[in-house]
Amino acid sequence: MEAARRETEKAGKSDHARAFEFVASLAAELSGGKIDLPSFPDVAIRVRRALGDEKTTIDQVVRIVGSEPALAARLLKMSNSAALNRSGRQITELRTAIARMGYNMVRSAAISFAMAQIRSSANLKGLEQPLNDLWRTSTYVAAFCYVLAKNHTQRNADEAFLAGLLHGVGRLYILTRTPRHPELLGDAASLDEIMRNWHTNIARAILENWEMNEDLVQAIADQDDIGREHDGQADLSDILICANMMAAYFDHPEDLALNMSGVRAFGALGLDQAKSASILAESRDEIEALRQALGG
Secondary structure, three states: OHHHHHHHHHHHHHHHHHHHHHHHHHHHHHHOOOOOOOOOOHHHHHHHHHHOOOOOOHHHHHHHHHOOHHHHHHHHHHHOOOOOOOOOOOOOOHHHHHHHHOHHHHHHHHHHHHHHHHHOOHHHOOOHHHHHHHHHHHHHHHHHHHHHHHHHOOOOHHHHHHHHHHOOHHHHHHHHHHHHOHHHOOOHHHHHHHHHHHHHHHHHHHHHHOOOOHHHHHHHHHOOOOOOOOOOOOOHHHHHHHHHHHHHOOOOHHHHHHHOOOOHHHHHOOOOHHHHHHHHHHOHHHHHHHHHHOOO
């Protein structure tokens, strides 16, 4: 019994040491400004940089997007989706699609394209399931952010959509680094703990490096702070906190009522249990349409 106990303690220390080594390597990368995602296509980076420059013209954006046919096709598909094209009038020109969608939705199209490339990367073999699970969750959270912002706040719904799509970027970064530490691939508990403890800090570092706007960065940093309080109207952080919970209980709406108590973000959006349940029930078609627009 004593020998077994010592072996268990040794294994526990080893797991802790491996997790610490992994986190230390992530911290070194981030502090050194070396922030990249394997298989993140160059065109997505160029789109992000172009849209971050106020001097960029729509014609420049069209040229960048048009240089990658797969991205152009995804953007056209999004612009013609039931969720984003209420008129039903088919859009066939890239310039028209970009003008109608707006830059936040173009960013979302570029990011969804990039994440598809990452999920199919040969370098991440063995991580297909967690990557697909993360993408599925991101599409639900993005869709709920859009619906909540549009119907229950004065915030820009496209920006909220983008925040939801990017809310898991810290987790994505962690997953892309696990092949360097193969011992963690078989240790789901340690990997989950690293995700919980570090994903928002990592996301903040990535998004600041990408020069995303401050509200979006702060919302993603705040997303786990369910007791968060602030003055004034509902903000992007409130929207993302509520969207995370609604996505988590989308298929089990009865559990949302049990878990939303004390989550101040719902109050900021003017949502009680009855209204929240109604949103889950009544927005299913819109949520699925938005997810389909992302290729979810």
